[in-house]
Amino acid sequence: MKALVCIVLLFVVELSASGQSVWQGKRSSWLGAENQKNDIGIYNEEYKKFLGNVTTELTSTSEAIKILESAGFNEFKDDAQIQSGAKLYFVNRERAIIAAIIGTKLLTAGSRLIAAHHDSPRIDVKARPLYESSGFALMQTIYYGGIKKYQWANIPLMMTGRIDTKDGRRIDVSLGAKPDDPVFVIADVAPHSDAPLRDRKYTGVFDGEELDPIVGSIPSEKGVLTETMHHIAALYGISEEDFVSAEISFVPAIPPRDAGFDRGLIAAYGQDDRLCSFAALRALADIKSAVELTAIVYLTDNEETGSVNNTGAQSSFLTNTYATIAEAQTSAKFNENATRRALRNALVVSADVNDAINPLFMGLSEPTNAARLGYGISIKRYGRSFDANSEIIAKIRKMLDDNRIPWQTASYKVESGGGGTIGGFMSRENMEVIDVGVPILSMHSTYEISSKIDAWNLYRFFGVFFR
Numbered sequence: 238m239k240a241l242v243c244i245v246l247l248f249v250v251e252l253s254a255s256g257q258s259v260w261q262g263k264r265s266s267w268l269g270a271e272n273q274k275n276d277i278g279i280y281n282e283e284y285k286k287f288l289g290n291v292t293t294e295l296t297s298t299s300e301a302i303k304i305l306e307s308a309g310f311n312e313f314k315d316d317a318q319i320q321s322g323a324k325l326y327f328v329n330r331e332r333a334i335i336a337a338i339i340g341t342k343l344l345t346a347g348s349r350l351i352a353a354h355h356d357s358p359r360i361d362v363k364a365r366p367l368y369e370s371s372g373f374a375l376m377q378t379i380y381y382g383g384i385k386k387y388q389w390a391n392i393p394l395m396m397t398g399r400i401d402t403k404d405g406r407r408i409d410v411s412l413g414a415k416p417d418d419p420v421f422v423i424a425d426v427a428p429h430s431d432a433p434l435r436d437r438k439y440t441g442v443f444d445g446e447e448l449d450p451i452v453g454s455i456p457s458e459k460g461v462l463t464e465t466m467h468h469i470a471a472l473y474g475i476s477e478e479d480f481v482s483a484e485i486s487f488v489p490a491i492p493p494r495d496a497g498f499d500r501g502l503i504a505a506y507g508q509d510d511r512l513c514s515f516a517a518l519r520a521l522a523d524i525k526s527a528v529e530l531t532a533i534v535y536l537t538d539n540e541e542t543g544s545v546n547n548t549g550a551q552s553s554f555l556t557n558t559y560a561t562i563a564e565a566q567t568s569a570k571f572n573e574n575a576t577r578r579a580l581r582n583a584l585v586v587s588a589d590v591n592d593a594i595n596p597l598f599m600g601l602s603e604p605t606n607a608a609r610l611g612y613g614i615s616i617k618r619y620g621r622s623f624d625a626n627s628e629i630i631a632k633i634r635k636m637l638d639d640n641r642i643p644w645q646t647a648s649y650k651v652e653s654g655g656g657g658t659i660g661g662f663m664s665r666e667n668m669e670v671i672d673v674g675v676p677i678l679s680m681h682s683t684y685e686i687s688s689k690i691d692a693w694n695l696y697r698f699f700g701v702f703f704r
């Protein structure tokens with residue numbers, strides 16, 4: 238009897254050793270991570286706090302500055318600051334930021350850069366927003382990034398951004414985040430009266446022009462628009478025309494939460510791509526000793542609309558900052574070529590979240606090459622219009638394996654999906670770039686889902702990458 242059990246067991250072991258791919262044998266990162274659970278918890282509490290404070294690239298930049306300054310970073314003002322060991326940050330128009338720890342070697346000898354975007358899909362307010370319909374005051378909006386429009390109806394929205402006036406005032410707007418603040422809601426129709434709408438297509442449950450939240454309902458003798466504008470003027474001291482020079486957005490007024498009985502997941506708005514931008518900032522801020530190669534974090538704006546504008550990854554901000562550092566280090570010997578050499582010798586991780594296998598829609602992924610939550614950070618292959626060189630992927634694999642950081646790969650199902658990142662804009666500068674990230678569920682939704690252990694392992698990888 239005993240012998241028979243042994244033979245059967247041997248047979249089973251033999252089968253699993255020879256009968257499946259090495260990838261099928263990969264296990265959840267949670268298995269064997271018992272001794273890391275405390276650190277994972279602490280890291281993710283801080284991550285949730287960051288997510289709760291950040292709404293757009295504007296608030297992300299100001300939160301990033303807080304994190305950096307509390308870790309001893311100073312704003313760059315003068316070339317004399319560029320010394321080995323210096324911790325500096327460079328701000329571009331309050332919407333993009335570069336933070337760096339200057340290495341013991343010259344920038345031309347190489348650098349380690351992590352780039353991520355810190356804008357997220359949202360709904361922007363148009364230049365002439367206010368209008369009345371059926372006694373309500375509403376705001377005309379235009380959505381930003383690739384959203385599924387129906388998801389934005391009937392959830393609490395908050396208003397965030399800035400208004401700039403002709404007399405030079407800059408007014409910060411944040412309304413709806415505090416528990417006693419009012420919120421804004423895009424009103425869907427009841428199932429009792431929506432028969433004519435029921436055949437709308439999945440992508441057109443709401444039209445773009447229907448994404449207008451209600452912003453007022455109590456009229457004065459002069460009507461609901463005048464009364465609503467009175468409230469706005471009382472709050473911000475602006476006139477209706479000031480909306481022309483404003484960047485105001487509606488984002489979900491839903492705080493980040495743990496998800497699942499085991500609290501293994503984080504549900505929150507804006508994890509694309511603040512999961513990566515926070516991990517990069519934290520990893521840089523946590524470096525305590527000297528680095529050989531200059532360690533840099535670059536957070537960019539406008540990724541969700543093509544990295545446009547002077548604060549997006551297509552701007553020359555990064556190249557100019559490389560030139561600033563290279564020039565300060567080479568002084569009289571500086572020429573354009575020093576910057577080019579510094580760019581040529583940079584190793585860049587373009588960090589962005591990626592789509593995970595969804596347990597309800599398995600067929601949308603090609604499961605052999607799709608990423609799963611809780612199975613490690615993703616090395617992304619065959620992203621739209623950009624892919625890393627194989628020797629760089631090998632180098633990153635070694636970094637990950639040598640430090641026992643779980644990882645997987647991610648590729649989209651052919652002819653079924655796709656997504657770009659900012660990596661291509663840096664490879665255009667002849668930098669060596671690889672796309673890395675972590676998988677999330679419900680990407681671009683009002684409540685994206687990530688795995689705490691993946692976020693933690695991305696932070697660990699960034700720490701290793703800088704050293």
Ligand code: MN
Nearest residue numbers: 509510589590
């Ligand atoms: Mn992204």
Ligand code: MN
Nearest residue numbers: 358509541681
């Ligand atoms: Mn995105």
